[in-house]
Amino acid sequence: MKFLLKLAVRNLFRHGRRTLITAIAIAAGLSIYIFMDSMLLGMELESQRNLVWYETSAARVHEQGYWAERTTHPLDVVIETPEPLVAALSQRGIAGAPRTVFSGELVVFQDPYPEDGSARITAYAIDPMRDDDVFRLKETIVAGRYVKPGEAGAVIGSWLAEDLGADVGYPLTIVTRTRQGYYQTVDLEIVGIARTPNPVINRGGIFLPLDTADRYLQMEGAVTEINMQLSGPVVTGGERYMRERTQEIETALASVVPNIVVFSWRDMAADYLALAEVKKSASGIILFLVFIIAAVGVSNTMLMSVYERTQELAMLRAMGMSSREIRITFAAEATGIGILGALFGAALGAVLAAFLVYIGIDMGWMMRDMDIGYRIAQQMRGTWHPAAFFQGGLLAIVVAPLIALVPVRRALKMEVSDALRG
Amino acid sequence: MIEITNVHRRYQTGETFVHALRGVSLTIEPGEFTAIAGPSGSGKTTLLNMIGALDQPDEGTVHIDGTDLTSANAKERARFRRRSLGFVFQNFNLIPVLSAYENVAFVLSLLDVEEDEVRRRTMELLEEVGLKGMEDRRPLKLSGGQQQRVAVARALIKQPAIVLADEPTANLDSETGAAILELMRQLNERHGTTFVFCTHDGMVMDKSRRLIYLRDGMVSDEERRAV
Numbered sequence: 001m002k003f004l005l006k007l008a009v010r011n012l013f014r015h016g017r018r019t020l021i022t023a024i025a026i027a028a029g030l031s032i033y034i035f036m037d038s039m040l041l042g043m044e045l046e047s048q049r050n051l052v053w054y055e056t057s058a059a060r061v062h063e064q065g066y067w068a069e070r071t072t073h074p075l076d077v078v079i080e081t082p083e084p085l086v087a088a089l090s091q092r093g094i095a096g097a098p099r100t101v102f103s104g105e106l107v108v109f110q111d112p113y114p115e116d117g118s119a120r121i122t123a124y125a126i127d128p129m130r131d132d133d134v135f136r137l138k139e140t141i142v143a144g145r146y147v148k149p150g151e152a153g154a155v156i157g158s159w160l161a162e163d164l165g166a167d168v169g170y171p172l173t174i175v176t177r178t179r180q181g182y183y184q185t186v187d188l189e190i191v192g193i194a195r196t197p198n199p200v201i202n203r204g205g206i207f208l209p210l211d212t213a214d215r216y217l218q219m220e221g222a223v224t225e226i227n228m229q230l231s232g233p234v235v236t237g238g239e240r241y242m243r244e245r246t247q248e249i250e251t252a253l254a255s256v257v258p259n260i261v262v263f264s265w266r267d268m269a270a271d272y273l274a275l276a277e278v279k280k281s282a283s284g285i286i287l288f289l290v291f292i293i294a295a296v297g298v299s300n301t302m303l304m305s306v307y308e309r310t311q312e313l314a315m316l317r318a319m320g321m322s323s324r325e326i327r328i329t330f331a332a333e334a335t336g337i338g339i340l341g342a343l344f345g346a347a348l349g350a351v352l353a354a355f356l357v358y359i360g361i362d363m364g365w366m367m368r369d370m371d372i373g374y375r376i377a378q379q380m381r382g383t384w385h386p387a388a389f390f391q392g393g394l395l396a397i398v399v400a401p402l403i404a405l406v407p408v409r410r411a412l413k414m415e416v417s418d419a420l421r422g
Numbered sequence: 423m424i425e426i427t428n429v430h431r432r433y434q435t436g437e438t439f440v441h442a443l444r445g446v447s448l449t450i451e452p453g454e455f456t457a458i459a460g461p462s463g464s465g466k467t468t469l470l471n472m473i474g475a476l477d478q479p480d481e482g483t484v485h486i487d488g489t490d491l492t493s494a495n496a497k498e499r500a501r502f503r504r505r506s507l508g509f510v511f512q513n514f515n516l517i518p519v520l521s522a523y524e525n526v527a528f529v530l531s532l533l534d535v536e537e538d539e540v541r542r543r544t545m546e547l548l549e550e551v552g553l554k555g556m557e558d559r560r561p562l563k564l565s566g567g568q569q570q571r572v573a574v575a576r577a578l579i580k581q582p583a584i585v586l587a588d589e590p591t592a593n594l595d596s597e598t599g600a601a602i603l604e605l606m607r608q609l610n611e612r613h614g615t616t617f618v619f620c621t622h623d624g625m626v627m628d629k630s631r632r633l634i635y636l637r638d639g640m641v642s643d644e645e646r647r648a649v
Contacts, residue, residue, distance in 0.1 A: 003531040010519035315515040318476060319529060319576075320504020322497070417471040420511065420588075 004325055008332035011305070019337055022301040026341025026400070027348055029293035030392045033286045034349025037392075038356050038382035040283050043374050044276050045383055046197070048235045048265075050375035051272065053136045054198035056265040057097070057227030058234045059246050061085060064259040066224065073103045073122060075179040078222040081257060085226055086130075088256045094230060094249070095133035098223040100125040100213050104176030104186070106206070114165040123154075123174055123186075123206040125213030125223075134229040137194055137207060144168035144192035147209045153191035157205035159368060161193045168193060174206070178218045186216045199367045199377040234265070242266050275373045290392055294341065294399045298334050302404040306330070306411045313411055314419030323412050330408045331401035338400030342393035349389065356382025424450040424473055424584065424616070429482035431468050431639075442468040443479070444639040450618060450632075452583065455610045457619040457630035465639040466620040467588060473618060474507055474586045475499040487583060504532060508577030508615075510587035510606075514569040516561040516576075522548065522568075523557035526575045533580060543579060551575045551605060567598035571605065578609060584616045591623050603629050 012019055052058055062070075066077040079085065082098040089096040106121040128147050132138040137155070138146045147153050154172055161167065167190070174186040188208055196202055214221065230245060242264035250262040266273060306313070316326060360381040367377050411419070431443040442465045450456055450473075458466050471477035472484050475491045476499075484491045486506065491499060516525045523544055530540040548557055551571040561569050570590065577585045587606070591599030603626060610617050619626055627633055635643040 003528050006524075007517070007520070007528075014519050311513065311515055312517060315509070315511065315517075317500065318474065318503060318509050319532070320500050320502075320507075321532060322500055325532075416476045417467075420476075420515075 001328075004329045005332055008329050008336060011309075011329075011333050012336040015305075018301055018304070019340070022297040022337050023340035023344055025297035026290075026294045026338065026396045027344030029290035030342060030345025030396055031348035031352055033283075033290045033392045034345070034385075034388050035352040035356065035382075036286045037283050037385055037388040038349075038353040039361075039380065040280060041385050041388075042356060042382035043376060043380055044280070045235065046381060047272070047276070047373075047375040048269075050196070050198040050377075051269050052234060052265050054196050054201045055375070056268040057134050058230040059228045059242070059249060059262055059264050060268065061096075061226040061228070061253065061260050061262050062224070064261050067261065067263065073101050073224070075100070075102060075177070075217060075219070075224065078179070078219070078224050079226060079257070079260065080222045082221070082223045082226055084256050085253055085260070088253055089226070089228060089249075092249070092252060094228050095130075097131045097134040097227045097229075098127055098210065098225070099131070099227060100210060100217065100219060100222075100224045102176055102213070102217060102224075104174040107173040107175060108164055108166070108171075112167075112170050117164075121174065121204060121206055123176075123208060123213075125210045125217075126207050127210045134227045137196065137201070137205075140194045140196040141192045142195045144190070146192055147207060148191075149209050150211055151191070151209060152186075152188050152212055153208065154188040155192040155194050155205075155207045156190055157202040158193050158195035159199070159202040160204055160206070161190070166190055166193075172206070176217070178216070179220075179222070180218060182218075184216055186213075188212075195377075197377050197379075198375045199371065200375065202377050203371075239266055272373060272375070279373075287392065287395065291395060291399055294338070294396045295403045297341075298337055298400045298403045299406065301337065302330060302334055303407040305333070306407040310411060310414070310419050314414075314416050317412075317416045318420065326412065327405060327408055330404050334400040334404030335397060338397040341400070342396045345396065346389050346393055349392070353382055353384060356380075357384060423452055423485075423487060424448075424618070425483075425485040426469075426472065427483045427485075429469075429472060429479040429484065431465075431472070431477065431479050442639050443472070445482070446636075446639070446641055447482075448634060448641060448644075450616060452616055453610070453614045454632055455607060455617045455630055456632040456634065457621050457627050458634045458636060459621055459627050460636035460642075461622065464636040466622075466636055468639075469636065470586055470588055470618065470620040473584070474509065475503050505580075506583050508580065508582040508585040510570070510573050510577050510585060510590045512589040512592045514561070514566075514573045514593070516569055516572055518561050521558045521560055522553055522564065522572045525561070525572050526579050529576055529579050544575075547575045547579055548572075550609075565598075566594050567602060570594060570598075570602050574602065574606060574609070578613070578615065581613065582615065584618065587617065587619045589621055589623070590619060591621070591626055596625065599623065600625060 063077050063079050086096040101124055103122050105118050107118045110116050128149050147155055170190045172188045172190055176184055178184045246262045246264045253260055360379040363376055363380040364378040426446055426448050429443050429446045432439060432441050446469060458469060460466050472479055527540050527544040551574055553571055591602060606617055607629060632646045634641060
């Protein structure tokens, strides 16, 4: 066995350039896989964090029946008394932030706006004193300030402001209906502009104080939802973890206020998660491409090796070397190429992944006008994923000898006497 | 002892059927220094392949020291070659990535001989074939004659009963060829190993103690002489 391995190693460097080119081909495939995996996983984690921090919160309480009608933002299926629920959550160490979400028609007029216009919008009435216990909107104000309780002010998303030509101090009118169904005009002044890492908020977010909205919409203290911040692995913990946590909270809250339902961010972002799952399959396709590159490269190299060593192989067989020993020699040689490729690929992949993790790619130009589902507004960052290095590297190392056995098998089928003639 | 009885071998090259051996029968005693001669296409190499367990007859039998190679499967024949036969090829067929020492020693490694024993026997044999001091050279750093000496050492290292040599002097100049042949003759005398050559080199025929002529796949003549 020692001799077989020695022969394999020597043969590996017999045509150093060819070995190097094959190893580089494998390395290129592997590094692309590591890069893409880091990017996709980074985008996924970042998107999920931005969903939780800016859009859905970790979990949310709704009145029973609201979920089925949530797209119309009904104001008649509401939590009448949010305070006992917030207090109950607080007792369990969970921060709660009530919100009322409603839809309406945003109307702007020329002067100060560049032109007249209107658009369907969704507005979020937030409690300025408690909302930042759950969401991170307050940290993203880039012009003006955060909303104060009782004022007729609004914070809007930065891309919405750009699209409207709006700035701090500009008026904003929302035509909507009250809880009882009467038309209502909500006149607000833009007090702040938020640039969040979540494109959905930047593109259409309008936030006003909860008590102001309560007054305009005649909510009488009722809210449409209570958002929660949960400790623990909310984003990375998986579906089962979140289901168990929300069930536990729901059971606890049911004794305080009946007819409520608790949803996890995974329930609320089901559409996004389904989309992300599809995108994740791209990673599998790249892994398959790595396999193909490794297979073609190694197959070509080993085919040439076997072809030019036909007589040598025949000599070894004439000397009594068994087919198994010959297979071991070539498989070891191909494994060597696979290991070299895996090492180069892992090193190159680490450099590329480091670029993504520490520098990232500016995706702002694309996300600004295109909604691709990911909740990333600007800098797309990768993440370290050791499993990708391991899986990809292992695949290259395992595939290489398997592929090598194909031409060897063919050579072994030749009669020794024929092969000796060359 | 090599016993070949009524061996026939036919094969097809392209659309042509070749009847390479047509009922060859002969016996080669242990320690013989025998050359099989004949024109191209007479069946010399085919016969040598039969003796070397590299090919099997369509009819007839080949026995070596009592082992019936005709009924042996590929695995058994490989095992037999590994244990009992040495080969010297026209093109030397050394492994270019191994040194002269390694080219010889690997044969013993395949037989699981202890490393110390491998070293001792290899060094002794390399000295015997006149390659002392060249053990670490790779084939490309050796002349044709030196390469064939390595090949002879490789064939003899496992002390086989039989060494088969297919045109061993064909790629050597006459002086080097004579030296290699002399070396093999000395080794034959010293170790008692049976040597069977396949050749159409007159010098090889002159040096052999038994000469078997093949023509059209049949033994056409045979002579024994004292050299």
